[in-house]
Amino acid sequence: MTMKKNALLSGLILAFVSISLFSNATVWRVNSAPGSAAQYVSVQAAHDATTTLNNDTLYVEASATTQGPLSCSKKLVIIGTGYFLAQNPQTQSTPVASTIDYIYFNAGSQGSKVMGISTGYIYINTSNLLITRNYISGAGYPIYGQAANLGNIVITQNYIQGSAYYSQAIYFPYAANNILITNNYIQGYVSSGTNFAGIFENNVVFGYIALYNTTLKNNILTGSYGNFTNYNCIYTNNISYNSDFGTANGNQANVVMSNVFAGTATTNDGYFKLKAGSPALGAGENGVDCGMYGGPFPYILSGMPNIPSIYYFNAPSIPSNTINVAIKAKSHN
Numbered sequence: 284m285t286m287k288k289n290a291l292l293s294g295l296i297l298a299f300v301s302i303s304l305f306s307n308a309t310v311w312r313v314n315s316a317p318g319s320a321a322q323y324v325s326v327q328a329a330h331d332a333t334t335t336l337n338n339d340t341l342y343v344e345a346s347a348t349t350q351g352p353l354s355c356s357k358k359l360v361i362i363g364t365g366y367f368l369a370q371n372p373q374t375q376s377t378p379v380a381s382t383i384d385y386i387y388f389n390a391g392s393q394g395s396k397v398m399g400i401s402t403g404y405i406y407i408n409t410s411n412l413l414i415t416r417n418y419i420s421g422a423g424y425p426i427y428g429q430a431a432n433l434g435n436i437v438i439t440q441n442y443i444q445g446s447a448y449y450s451q452a453i454y455f456p457y458a459a460n461n462i463l464i465t466n467n468y469i470q471g472y473v474s475s476g477t478n479f480a481g482i483f484e485n486n487v488v489f490g491y492i493a494l495y496n497t498t499l500k501n502n503i504l505t506g507s508y509g510n511f512t513n514y515n516c517i518y519t520n521n522i523s524y525n526s527d528f529g530t531a532n533g534n535q536a537n538v539v540m541s542n543v544f545a546g547t548a549t550t551n552d553g554y555f556k557l558k559a560g561s562p563a564l565g566a567g568e569n570g571v572d573c574g575m576y577g578g579p580f581p582y583i584l585s586g587m588p589n590i591p592s593i594y595y596f597n598a599p600s601i602p603s604n605t606i607n608v609a610i611k612a613k614s615h616n
Contacts, residue, residue, distance in 0.1 A: 308360075311335060314344040315351070325351040326383055330359065343400060345379035352384040356391035363399035365585040366418035366442065370550040380418070388412055399588040410434045416586035420444040425471070428455035428462075438464045440575075440582050442552055445471025448490040448508050455479050466575045466582045468555060477514075485567070485578040487555050501567035503574045504528070505540050520567045522574075538562055543574075552584055 313329045314321035321344060323329035329341050330353060337358040343350050345364045353361075363381030380401040387406045388395060396413040397405070403421035405414060408430040414437065419425040425443050428436075438453065445452040452471030453464065462481030464473070469486055474493040483492070483499045489506040492499070495514040504511060504523040511518070511527040520533035522543070528534035543563050545556040556576055557563050563573035575582040 308338040308340055309334075309336070310340045310342060312342050312344060313350050314346055315348045316344075316346045319344070319346075326353045326361070327351055330355060330357060335359075343381040343383065345381055347379060349382045349384050352386070354387045354389060355395060356389045358392060358394040359396075361386075361395070361397040361400065362588050363401070363417075365399045365416070365587045366401045367551050367585045371553060371584040385421070399586055407433060407436065410436065412436050414438045414441065416440045416583055416588060418442045418444075418586060422446045422450070424451045424454050426453045427451075428457060428459050431457035432459075433457070433462070434460040436462050438462070439466050439580055440586065441467045442586065443467055443469045443471075445490070447471065448506060452490060466578060466580050468552060468575055468582070485571075485573065485575060485580075487575045501571060501573045501577055503543065503563060505543070520573065522563055522566065533566070533568070535562060535566065550584070552582065555582075 311323060311329050312321035313323045313326050315324045323332070326341060326343055329335060335357065340360040340362060343361060343363045364379065366380050368380065381399060383400050383402045385403045385405070386397065387408065389408045393409050393411040396415070398416045401418040404423055404425050404427065405419060406427045406429045410433050414426070419441055425445055426438060433455070443452050448470060450471045451474070452469050453473045455462065455475040457476055458478035459475065460480050462479070464481065464483045464486065466485045469488045469490065471490040472493065473483070473488060473491070475495050477495050479494065480496045481494070483494060483497050483502065485501045487503045487505060488509065490509045492504065493512040493514065494516060497516045499516055499518040500520050502521045504521065504527065506524065510525065511523065518528055518532070518534065521528045522535045522538050524538060524540050526536040528536060530536050543557065543561050544554060545558045547553045547556070555574060557572060557574060565572060567573045567577055571577045
């Protein structure tokens, strides 16, 4: 199992290395706001256009209205503005999210990446996908492995919210291999069928974990509900409010969660940063922090994509011969 785990990590981490935009590809703008200068008013229209080719990028811009749903059958990079933008500092100068109703990744979309998007759910019908830094909140299955024999899927740095702690959040009922779920906040059930194999690490879970053949490490199971059910899993260095992980192999049981998190009430995702003296500090494998802000790929506030963003813009409303413009930008790697 250890050799299999190491091979899985080595292969999937390559997906993070290749997160940058495809070279020599075309960038298309999508914006449903009236009067926008974007080429397309819906994300599906941008996808379906004959000029949109594999490896192109769709910039889904901020808009008060949705950019529609997406059924994806091309290899694309899909980039939005992030979420919870008004709650956290240095995000976007216009704190408006990029919203797609839902996303289906179908045959032909292998190798696609989606980041910085707010959506109701993502249904997966193909392999080799990177789903990162998104706000996925729906009443059904926010992330659903809808097809069998899926593999090489990375789900990382997302804020995933089922309708309640007892509803599904991430569900892989059919055969799935090489699934990496890391550094997410997850409200709801995380579950799989028997023919599943993956790694589940550095997540914060308010709900239930019922995975088969999975290595679990550095996670925090929080809240007064939910549990972990072991189906042929290896679990180390996890923290729980109850005793489900036990106390062997670096696991901590019956931890008081008010001692774990900073609990900043003004920001949804910032709430889960670790407080000074937290029992999760340095408690993970090889001394990393447990939870979504620990490990090599820590969660990024507001799901900001790893491209520069302008978070401050100030220009005079009345033009003159001399225009003083103040701009502040930041890269979110």
